[in-house]
Amino acid sequence: MRSAPALQKLLDELERLPGIGTKSAQRIAYWMLNTDSATVLRLADAITEVKQTVRFCSRCFNYAEGELCEICQSAERDGSTICVVSEPRDIAAIERTGAFSGMYHVLGGELSPMDGVGPDDLRIAELMRRLASEDVSEIILATNPNVEGETTATYIARLLKPLGVTVSRLASGMPVGGELDFVDEVTLTRAIEARRAL
Amino acid sequence: MRSAPALQKLLDELERLPGIGTKSAQRIAYWMLNTDSATVLRLADAITEVKQTVRFCSRCFNYAEGELCEICQSAERDGSTICVVSEPRDIAAIERTGAFSGMYHVLGGELSPMDGVGPDDLRIAELMRRLASEDVSEIILATNPNVEGETTATYIARLLKPLGVTVSRLASGMPVGGELDFVDEVTLTRAIEARRAL
16 A cells, blocks of 8 residues: 555554554544544643653552652552552552552562563562551452462462461452353352352 | 543543544553553654644545645556545555556545535545546546445446546455355345356
């Protein structure tokens, strides 16, 4: 195709985005060409602004626009509970539930010897430092329910044991609203093992 | 979710894109946060550049960066055949085949009385002016193979008849590589009617 050079450059850059193939890039590019400049340039500005202003919170390593993220700045959060997650996007998922009002700590990944990710590559030392300086009574290990996440949770739980802090892990079990015969065996096994008396 | 304001703004703008929902916007935004600034800002620049430089070719109404698009500027294209399409993206589709070496004319839509699109809303008068000034022997009506596209093709064919120019329409029939029992009845009817002797 003989695209105008500027259009071809836009298509190339759009195809770099995760989940965007040739067809989606084309649809987005043509939408941009057909949409008023103000709307389209707002996106360009938002991208530039995010890259200029967003960095890591110096306490919990969530995304932040200043020294501390909005959660660490908030006076309404309960500082005695820290929920440990792998990535900032996991914070977004937990916040959407509205079921947790404590603080967070982002590890920046999960232990994975196969990929060469060891304890020193995660923000575990930073977590231990927080425990020494902050008044924390419970740590919830909310790493992913897969091999890497379980390994990471087990590793951190062992480090925390001598400190006398309560350590918990998110429950595994049946997804609410799901159907029993669509649930995989491992999840179903966990659901049976962790059954609750009614 | 408590997103940093700049991140929230980016998410809002990404969700405006066609085919991008909440989940995709989040995946793209987190990719942008985790990717080096140079790569991400190249996209912001490409968007800005496209909106600043791309306009319509003054002859065929394809996208162009100057007065004329690359096809109208090219000395290698055959000016005696004009392929009439609805949108610039249709040019991209035909160019990918490499089967056409003539010129194009973009109507900017298709006749659709239901949506209030009449002949004056399309670049039909501009096409007639080109026929008066250029040396054209054939017009290929490559509007979409649907009701609006057929109506538009029929309307234009009627206007062109008195001018003594050859008017053709893209063939309808079986998609190559498809399977017969997946082809819809209308397409199959057309394929039977237009069968070719071997």
